[in-house]
Amino acid sequence: MNWFEKLVPSKIRTSGANDKKNVPEGLWAKCNNCDAIIYRAELERNQEVCTKCDFHMRIGARRRLESFFDEDGFNEIAPELEAEDVLKFRDDKRYRDRLQQAQKLTGEKDALLAGRGTVKGVEMVAVAFEFRFMGGSMGSVVGEKFVRAVNVCIELGLPLICFTASGGARMQEALFSLLQMAKTSAALTRLSKRGLPYICVLTDPTMGGVSASFAMLGDIHIAEPGALIGFAGPRVIEQTVREKLPETFQRSEFLLEHGALDMIVDRRELADKISSLCTLLTGRSAP
Amino acid sequence: MDPNFLDFEQPIAELQAKISELRYVTDDSDINISREIKTLERKADSLTNSIFGKLTAWQISQLSRHPNRPYSLDYIERMFSDFEFLHGDRAYADDHPVVGGVGRLDGKPVVVIGQQKGRDTREKIKRNFGMPRPEGYRKALRLMGLAEKFKMPLLTLVDTPGAYPGIGAEERGQSEAIARNLFRLAELKTPVICTVIGEGGSGGALAICVGDRINMLQYSTYSVISPEGCASILWKSADKASQAAEAMGITAQRLSELELIDNVIPEPLGGAHRNYDQIASSLKQKLMETLDTLESVSIDKLLEQRYQKLMAFGEYRET
Numbered sequence: 001m002n003w004f005e006k007l008v009p010s011k012i013r014t015s016g017a018n019d020k021k022n023v024p025e026g027l028w029a030k031c032n033n034c035d036a037i038i039y040r041a042e043l044e045r046n047q048e049v050c051t052k053c054d055f056h057m058r059i060g061a062r063r064r065l066e067s068f069f070d071e072d073g074f075n076e077i078a079p080e081l082e083a084e085d086v087l088k089f090r091d092d093k094r095y096r097d098r099l100q101q102a103q104k105l106t107g108e109k110d111a112l113l114a115g116r117g118t119v120k121g122v123e124m125v126a127v128a129f130e131f132r133f134m135g136g137s138m139g140s141v142v143g144e145k146f147v148r149a150v151n152v153c154i155e156l157g158l159p160l161i162c163f164t165a166s167g168g169a170r171m172q173e174a175l176f177s178l179l180q181m182a183k184t185s186a187a188l189t190r191l192s193k194r195g196l197p198y199i200c201v202l203t204d205p206t207m208g209g210v211s212a213s214f215a216m217l218g219d220i221h222i223a224e225p226g227a228l229i230g231f232a233g234p235r236v237i238e239q240t241v242r243e244k245l246p247e248t249f250q251r252s253e254f255l256l257e258h259g260a261l262d263m264i265v266d267r268r269e270l271a272d273k274i275s276s277l278c279t280l281l282t283g284r285s286a287p
Numbered sequence: 288m289d290p291n292f293l294d295f296e297q298p299i300a301e302l303q304a305k306i307s308e309l310r311y312v313t314d315d316s317d318i319n320i321s322r323e324i325k326t327l328e329r330k331a332d333s334l335t336n337s338i339f340g341k342l343t344a345w346q347i348s349q350l351s352r353h354p355n356r357p358y359s360l361d362y363i364e365r366m367f368s369d370f371e372f373l374h375g376d377r378a379y380a381d382d383h384p385v386v387g388g389v390g391r392l393d394g395k396p397v398v399v400i401g402q403q404k405g406r407d408t409r410e411k412i413k414r415n416f417g418m419p420r421p422e423g424y425r426k427a428l429r430l431m432g433l434a435e436k437f438k439m440p441l442l443t444l445v446d447t448p449g450a451y452p453g454i455g456a457e458e459r460g461q462s463e464a465i466a467r468n469l470f471r472l473a474e475l476k477t478p479v480i481c482t483v484i485g486e487g488g489s490g491g492a493l494a495i496c497v498g499d500r501i502n503m504l505q506y507s508t509y510s511v512i513s514p515e516g517c518a519s520i521l522w523k524s525a526d527k528a529s530q531a532a533e534a535m536g537i538t539a540q541r542l543s544e545l546e547l548i549d550n551v552i553p554e555p556l557g558g559a560h561r562n563y564d565q566i567a568s569s570l571k572q573k574l575m576e577t578l579d580t581l582e583s584v585s586i587d588k589l590l591e592q593r594y595q596k597l598m599a600f601g602e603y604r605e606t
Contacts, residue, residue, distance in 0.1 A: 080605045081603050081605060082604045082605070083603060083604070084602040084603050084604050086545070086602045087535070089534055089535075090534065091521035091534065092523075109606075139601075140602050140603045147598065171512055171517050171520065171521060171535070173511075174510060174511050174537070175509060175511055175535070175547050176547070176600065176601060178489060178490070178510070178511040179547065179600040180601060181490060181493055182473070182597055182600065183597050185466060185469035186470075186597040187598070189470055208490070209490055212462040212465040213465075213469055214466070215462070215466070216462045216463040216466040217467070230461075230462065231456070231462040231490070232450075232456075237454065237457070240453060245454070258459070258460070259460070
């Protein structure tokens with residue numbers, strides 16, 4: 001900050017998330033897979049899927065839901081939830097500072113975004129993880145928001161769609177975060193009793209506590225191509241079994257082969273596919 | 288150093304060694320030094336009391352994994368009669384880190400699921416160091432179904448460093464196996480009491496630790512990740528394990544203060560491994576009492592209470 005900026009009252013200083021949105025990051029982007037140089041706007045139109053090799057790059061939660069729901073958008077569910085640092089957790093940094101940093105970076109309050117809207121005219125609730133928010137880790141807020149989304153479904157008789165992207169439980173919330181696995185799974189028992197569809201879309205990456213709870217409890221499991229999905233991280237497994245793991249290990253295609261998934265679907269076709277599946281499962285006519 | 292004692296227990300070990308030496312002497316001669324021995328024994332007790340009175344989270348974590356700590360089978364042998372072990376998940380294998388079966392608790396038929404570590408090298412390998420694979424969780428799932436069908440209460444004994452991180456485990460759906468158990472336990476139509484007897488390691492422990500009451504033995508631990516794992520990720524060094532243990536609040540005492548578990552069961556002086564019979568009898572007593580309470584409630588009400596209890600987990604603000 002230079003001397004002039006310091007004079008400006010902090011209220012009117014522009015920094016953080018809004019700043020990022022207005023200033024383009026660059027006109028060009030590089031594909032992580034084929035190194036192709038792609039026009040940024042074109043990549044965005046293509047939902048962050050490489051226009052040359054169809055590689056699925058990670059996409060933020062808000063953009064995910066915006067492109068999934070129809071043009072009139074979605075009503076956000078429980079946007080007011082925010083983390084409470086009861087343990088006063090501190091490693092190199094304080095948890096509170098990490099939270100603030102993540103909020104600034106992503107413009108989101110925590111790692112899960114939930115909304116209700118229509119997809120190809122079919123009404124549903126969808127939740128999506130923001131991986132850039134502390135690795136999409138699940139703490140109390142993620143658990144509670146997931147449950148509230150489930151409750152909206154139960155109340156209004158709507159299907160639930162979940163887009164996962166998470167490294168697992170949030171260590172800074174210790175046992176509170178572990179217990180979110182039990183909480184979210186329990187909520188799904190009620191959704192199931194109401195006979196409402198729950199479709200889980202596993203995206204890169206889905207690991208640990210998220211994968212070992214609601215991510216694997218769907219009526220239908222869809223994955224995006226090439227996503228890393230598993231319980232233990234590949235590095236941990238390599239250290240345990242002392243073997244080099246193949247590139248294909250724990251990827252979507254591997255999971256489909258081993259019976260953990262129903263299908264792998266291209267991101268650009270998810271809205272069509274899911275709206276159609278929902279009408280099938282609820283016995284309604286096609287969208 | 289006596290391998291049966293942890294670092295911080297060494298002063299106790301030295302005293303105890305002295306006592307047994309003296310005993311040896313008295314056996315051989317006419318000199319009466321029993322008073323001497325009594326004094327030393329009292330001293331050992333008070334030393335144990337003072338050391339165990341101010342254990343750190345990290346020391347408790349070491350106790351929870353003490354090589355002599357009683358394991359599930361030690362409890363099963365002491366707490367139940369007519370016990371029959373049941374095996375296999377009916378799909379792939381019988382996974383030895385998970386044991387279970389049917390038996391009687393003070394005459395009452397119950398289903399028991401436990402996680403089992405090994406004592407010597409051969410047994411450790413057989414029990415996969417207490418780390419269940421998907422078939423272990425699916426064996427547990429089968430036993431849950433059995434408990435519900437025959438209206439028998441389910442008792443679980445939790446003691447694992449975590450679910451096994453292996454290639455086969457991933458291929459056979461470790462995540463799904465754990466998730467399915469969480470779902471099933473939330474709606475299981477029979478009373479469920481879970482007790483952490485040693486190490487409650489992450490999702491691998493949680494998969495059999497959802498129920499109407501969660502007990503922890505005094506020197507057991509329960510956490511989202513091991514202190515070493517947490518330290519190496521957040522502090523970038525496994526040496527900071529003691530700090531991580533403190534920060535995460537992994538002890539029975541702390542978790543009870545945070546209202547994340549229901550009961551702390553006191554252990555004998557010096558830890559459960561000093562007296563297997565005593566700890567097994569305390570646990571049995573607690574389980575019998577708790578079962579009486581749970582069985583006085585209708586099953587619908589019990590399930591509603593379990594659900595509300597699960598929904599209450601979590602701390603957040605609404606801004």
